[in-house]
Amino acid sequence: MTKPALLFQASKLRILTGATVDLSVAGGSVHCVGGASGSGKTCLLRALADLDAAVGQVFLNGRERATWMPQDWRAAVMLVPAQPRWWLSSVQAHCAHDMSCEAAALELPADRLRAPTEQLSTGEQARGGLLRALSRDPRVLLLDEPTAALDAPIARAVEQLLLTWLSPSRAIIWISHDAGQVERVADHVWQLDHQGLRAT
Amino acid sequence: MNQPLALLSPFDLALAACMVLALAGLSWRMQLGVQRQLLIAAARTVIQLGLVGLVLKALFEDLHPVFLLPVSLLMLLAAGREVIARQSQRVERGFVIGTGAMFVSSFSITLFALLVVVQPEPWFQPQYAIPLLGMMLGNTMTGITVGMERLTTGLRRDKDIVEQRLMLGEAPAQALEQDMRGAARAGMIPIINAMAAAGIVSLPGMMTGQILAGSPPMAAVSYQILIMFMVTAGTGFGTLLALRLTARRLFDGRGRLRLERLRGRPGARLA
Numbered sequence: 001m002t003k004p005a006l007l008f009q010a011s012k013l014r015i016l017t018g019a020t021v022d023l024s025v026a027g028g029s030v031h032c033v034g035g036a037s038g039s040g041k042t043c044l045l046r047a048l049a050d051l052d053a054a055v056g057q058v059f060l061n062g063r064e065r066a067t068w069m070p071q072d073w074r075a076a077v078m079l080v081p082a083q084p085r086w087w088l089s090s091v092q093a094h095c096a097h098d099m100s101c102e103a104a105a106l107e108l109p110a111d112r113l114r115a116p117t118e119q120l121s122t123g124e125q126a127r128g129g130l131l132r133a134l135s136r137d138p139r140v141l142l143l144d145e146p147t148a149a150l151d152a153p154i155a156r157a158v159e160q161l162l163l164t165w166l167s168p169s170r171a172i173i174w175i176s177h178d179a180g181q182v183e184r185v186a187d188h189v190w191q192l193d194h195q196g197l198r199a200t
Numbered sequence: 201m202n203q204p205l206a207l208l209s210p211f212d213l214a215l216a217a218c219m220v221l222a223l224a225g226l227s228w229r230m231q232l233g234v235q236r237q238l239l240i241a242a243a244r245t246v247i248q249l250g251l252v253g254l255v256l257k258a259l260f261e262d263l264h265p266v267f268l269l270p271v272s273l274l275m276l277l278a279a280g281r282e283v284i285a286r287q288s289q290r291v292e293r294g295f296v297i298g299t300g301a302m303f304v305s306s307f308s309i310t311l312f313a314l315l316v317v318v319q320p321e322p323w324f325q326p327q328y329a330i331p332l333l334g335m336m337l338g339n340t341m342t343g344i345t346v347g348m349e350r351l352t353t354g355l356r357r358d359k360d361i362v363e364q365r366l367m368l369g370e371a372p373a374q375a376l377e378q379d380m381r382g383a384a385r386a387g388m389i390p391i392i393n394a395m396a397a398a399g400i401v402s403l404p405g406m407m408t409g410q411i412l413a414g415s416p417p418m419a420a421v422s423y424q425i426l427i428m429f430m431v432t433a434g435t436g437f438g439t440l441l442a443l444r445l446t447a448r449r450l451f452d453g454r455g456r457l458r459l460e461r462l463r464g465r466p467g468a469r470l471a
Contacts, residue, residue, distance in 0.1 A: 049367060050454055070455035075369025085361045087378060094368075136368060 004028055006062075007171050008077070008140045013056030016043040019196045020056070025140070027168040032182045033175050034200075035192035041175045042082070044192060045142040048173070049079040060139060078138035082145050084129030086117035091128035095135035102131055105161050107154055122149040130158065134165065143174045147181065159185050217242070259326040268324055272333055276303055279341040286345050289352040292461045297445040298344050305438030306336040309430050317426060335406065335427055336434045339391060343435035344442040347387030351443055352462055354379040355450065363457055372451040380443060387439035391432050398428060 007027040014020050017040030025031055035041050047054035050065060050073050058065045058077075065073050088094050091103075092113045103113045106127045112120065113131075120128060126149045133141065141162070147155035155178070162172060163185060176182050182189055190197040220242045227235040259267055280299030287294060310333045314320065320328045355362065358379055365375035373380075398404055406427055410420040452458050 051363060051366065051456055053452070053454070053456065071366075071369050071371045074367055074455075078369070079367045081360075081364055081367065083360075085364050087361050087365070132368065 004168060007060070007169070009059040010048060011057045011059070013047055013054055013058060015040055015047040015054055016052055017194055019044075019192065019194050021047075021192075021196050023173075023190075023197060025171045025173065027171060028166050029187040030163075030166070030172045030174055030185050031188045031190060032186035033173065033190045033192055033197070034177065034182065039192045039194065041192055042144055045079050045144055045173070045175065048140075048142055049074050049077055051079065075136060076139045077142065078133050078136065078140070079142040080129055080133045080144060080146060082126075082148065083122075084125050084132070086125075086128075088117075090114045090117060091120070091124075091131060094128070094132040096132075096137075097135055099131045099135050102134060102161060103127070106131070106157050123151070123154065126150060127154075127158065139170055141170075141172045141174075143172060143176075145175050145177065147176075147178070155181065213246075256326065256330060259330065265322075265324045268326060268329060271326075271330065272307075275334060275337055276306070279337045282341055283345045283348070287349055287352065289349075289356065289462045289464055291348070291352060291446055291449055293449060294348070294446070297449065298348065298442055301344055301438050301442035301445060302337060302340050304441060305434045306333065306340050309434045309437075310336050313426065313430050332427070332430070335431055339431040340434045340438040343387040343391065343439040346390070347383045347439040347443050348446055350386040351379055351383035351446055354382055355457075356459065356462065359457065359459060366455065366457065372447070372455045372457075376447055380447060383443055384440060387443070388436050391435045395428050395432060398424070404428070 004026040006024055008023075008025040010021050010023040012020055012022060019040055021044060023031070033041055033044065043052065046052045048058060050058075050070060060068075060073070060076055065077075068076075086094065090113065091108075092099060100110045100113060103110065108124060108127050108131075112124055113128075117125070117128070126146060130143075130146055143162075146162075147158050150158065159181065166172065172185075174185065176185075189200050191200050220238065224235040224238050227233070227238060255271060259271065276299060279302055280295055283298035283302070284290070284295050291297065310329070313332055314323045314329060318328055318332075323329075355376070362375045362379070366372070394402075394404075404424050404427075407420045407424040410423065411417055450458055450461055
């Protein structure tokens, strides 16, 4: 079996908490990141998506991000926030194309996909945030506790959808507190502290 | 002029001032707390307009264009200061942004009006140049003030939305589009309303003044139309330019939202 190609890499990336992060992500893999609250997990994702200024280098397909247009980088290395906010009428209106199939897989019926966003529950909004990101076909998904607001069966459905979404040209960096979930989805598990990432 | 102008004596103005004094007295009785501001503003009106009268008198007697320069510059800087004083959030380099946008739009449109439309002899005759520039600056100032305030407060409120739009791969201009549109509208609506209501709901102040001072009504009307168009264009272009510059200041070279360049100012004066 050949070793999967390197897809995404962070080198000496200094995030807002002061931690220095090195990370190599192969295509098709899921890297789970844990750590105490306040250890800077969200800061790590923001630095990777180039939303906060951070010293260091990040590569996608061998190309350093300074050579990317910022919006192209963020479209390829896409952060899915823990609490999605909405500016158009419905979740579907925020998506690049029709997402009813994927929504159904997440037990989000078509009428909820097209309902006014202010009528959605926290859990429905969390799934909506994932759908609008997937509709834009990113290479690397940065997930900030995507199932924290979901009950167990729906969380499993989210895991299923994301694992089938994976391909050799895609990868996921996944912040999760749920040990069972990490067990189910992770190829690599990391702990973040104020120095950096540690393999566990 | 058909009739001799009814000149106002200082006594006449003192009588008019009594009405403001009476209002201040009522405000004091009702504990509204605006009597101080009211009296200070009234005093400022007398002092500032008196000084302007003296300056205009001196300018009208000496036509040398060199004197126009310091006067118009002073007017510009005073307007720029007002824009900044009325922001509840201070943008880094906000003074340069507001004043620069005002300079570009007010001065170019005033020059256009003087050189192409009105064409007084000589074109820089202060009797035309100063009042036209004053009208331009006054209105553009309001548009820019309202627009910038709306953009910065909106951006603070919608920070998460703007950042989440960036996360989805939108460029800053696109991520900001809703706040930008709201701010541009807020800056331009007052002047659009003024055009729509002109003559029906309100007689514009300049025209009223001209008619009271004895001008034929149709002459006053045509000048008022000219002023309205100039002011609308100046306010619109000035506001859009100031908003663009403000937005650019609030993002960095990598399209990141940099709200730390915006500082709250609890002591800001209300417009």
